[in-house]
Amino acid sequence: MAGPDCLPDYPLTSDLAKRLKSALDAGDEGAVSDLICTQVRHVDAVVELANADWMKHPSAQLPPGVLLGLWTLEYKRELTTPLCIAAARGHAACVSHLLRRGADPNASPGGRGPLHEACLGGHTACAQLLLQRRADPDLLSADGLAPLHLCHTAVSLGCAQVLLEHGASVNRAGGAGRDTPLHVAAQRGLDEHARLYLGRGARVDARNGRGETALSAACGAALRPEEGARSLRLCALLLRGGAAVDARDGDERSPLHKACGQANPGLACLLLRHGADAAALDYGGASPLTRVLQTVACAPQAAPERTVQALLNHGSPTVWPDAFPKVLKTCASAPAVIEVLVNSYPQLRVSESWKEVIPDNVFQAHRPFYASLLALARAPRRLQHLCRCAIRRRLGRKCFHLVPLSPVPKSLQNYLLLEPEGVLH
Template sequence: MQKIKPKRELVPDHPVASKFTRDLKYALEQEDSGEVSFLLQQRAHSANAIIELSNDDWMKEPSAQLDPLVLLGLWSLEYKRELTSPLCIAASRGYTSCLQYLLQRGAKPNLIPGSRSPLHLACANAYTDCTELLLEYGANPRLQTEDGITPLHLCDSPQSFWCAKLLLKYRADVNQLTEEDQETPLHVAAKQGLHSHAHLYLRYGASVDVMNVHQVSPLSCACASAVELAKQKDYLQVCKLLIAYSANVNSVDTEKRSPLHKASRNASVQLVQLLLKHGADVNAIDYNGCSPLANAIQAAPFKKELEPQRTVQTLLNHGSQRVWPGAFLKVLKSCADSPKTVEVLFNSYQQIQVTEEWMEAVPKEIFQVHRPFYESLFALASGPRSLQHLCRFAARKLFGKQCSTIVPQLPIPKRLHGYLLLEPEDLVY
């Protein structure tokens, strides 16, 4: 596999201090595509000219704006030399006509003065027409940067789908690993929630369970990345696809964290349901001794907009072992501002002794906001749970891990289905 080699000894045709480079920098800053194209086509030394946009000696650049800490000697300055070419600039900006002009006049698509090839830059910016032109003129779709990154790894946005398709058409390696993280393009697609990309790669033979350097599979990447509510549907689609291609739902990384651990930490209830439906181990323990339920509880204070009680409820209804009763005080302290999470957990026990310490654990301002719930909870310090609750507990104990499948089939009102499945009611009794 060909790699981009560092070019430390190149002598630029257009040094950083030259009039051409100054004019080019100004045109780029102004985003003046016409002037940039004119300079690259008519003023550059050649179609394969080496252009120095910056250098490694800030003393040669009097106009450089330096941080005061640098001038005081309190912060070391790293001023990197940046070499490029007309082809790289045109590809990175999506200037298709300029790119075609340069290629027709002998610009070499695999001549790379900097860290990335023109093809890398076109794909990173999702410029499909530029990508196609470069490939037609012989750009190498398997060329790697010094970090082992191929153009396919840089197709990391929905807009880059057609770039990815073109790369594969020109025989890009769908299972190529990056050098540092050992990740494939499928890992990238999973991290970004790109269903169409993932489907494309799998159809071209991508390995569904390939592990990166941390033993993280694409499925595990998707579950860990499903953080934003707005994108969780995208990650759900990716995970459904990976599972349809027989991804291992119980793979674990170097910390023994499974996809279910990660989905639970993100309060991704639909992902949690999907993984459990396909056999995920609800009681898997990672190296820190945490179960998926423990991860969901830890995340609850920070994921209120995602209704973390739904994740906790789902895990309990699939047979998750409960928190040790003696540790419930800690749960109350951390989840006080998520009373529905507290309610779901509390109702999963037959009886827990409510103490004065519990009352002290809830901050006064939170108590006032959720006063009806906490008054009902603390009132149980002086009495047992209701008969109705005890019947619920007995039924749940009988159904065990099958609660989520048996309860909905019972010939009872839907409201009782919800009650048996720990649906929050904002009061306990």
């Protein structure tokens, strides 16, 4: 953002600014190109495209609701240059034309330079042209971000490559969060970006302002389900690159805590296979198992029982028995989770009063399972179950690895590993 006393060459009320804004709003790329290449007086002219300051003028006619909160308004203007506009829109021919006329590739009256804009849009050809004309590959925006930090979409991979070829720092921390480019790639699930950065010497366990490593940031990212496969590949890549699987952030949360908090069973299993501590506690005293149980009601479609099962098979302590009714109330909509948990105890004191904490519609929808659960209030567990618990206690956190090696039928291996059956015996 520019200061309020900065006078643009083309203020908001000028004819060119109006025409340019209209063309941008309409998506008329031909008109945009013509205006910035032929209509501006000089190549580094500053154009004002927006200005909120008029709202503070005493003569401004504003609704009462706006006036009540007007004291909180900040003075905001959108200032830019022809080169920034061309780079942001991906007009390589215009970028080339302006640069030949002497446009400054590092001018940033609006807080971001042309190279930032090109990277935001993923316009590799524009980024290449700017870098060839000595654009600073590490130029910081008003927010403290280098162009490489703004390569945060899949289409920006080419921009990241040319930035690194021109000397951009792969380990520069930037912005309020002090993220490195690898953190940005991790947060966005950009596995190819991460591969590129690691190949160029990115520090795999660099910490950001929250104490997170890239692996921690990746595990805590709330990505869309369709991005899950990329996230899994990215975390596997980081682990192969030597990432510390149990690195704690500022809240003492491990990557496993975060994967469980995002209801991501594939990622949790990956971390556990690489030796993540299933019994770790954060500053609030929560274990990874606690984190996944807290997400069950929000994400029953994510098969939370698989995460619970994996944690228990890797040595996670189970829920304190006296707290089980609370867990039942929270997780009743996912009976497979309840089944896995109940089967992790040699004997759990079940009460028929537990039915009161199960919503009636949930009880009816899963009646066979909940009937079998309440039946345990009147009968002890079978000897087969007690033998399972004895074997699991003997194997401890190696259950997941040793049970599949045992010379017993697959069905019995599944039984030992708490595979849900739909009812309790």
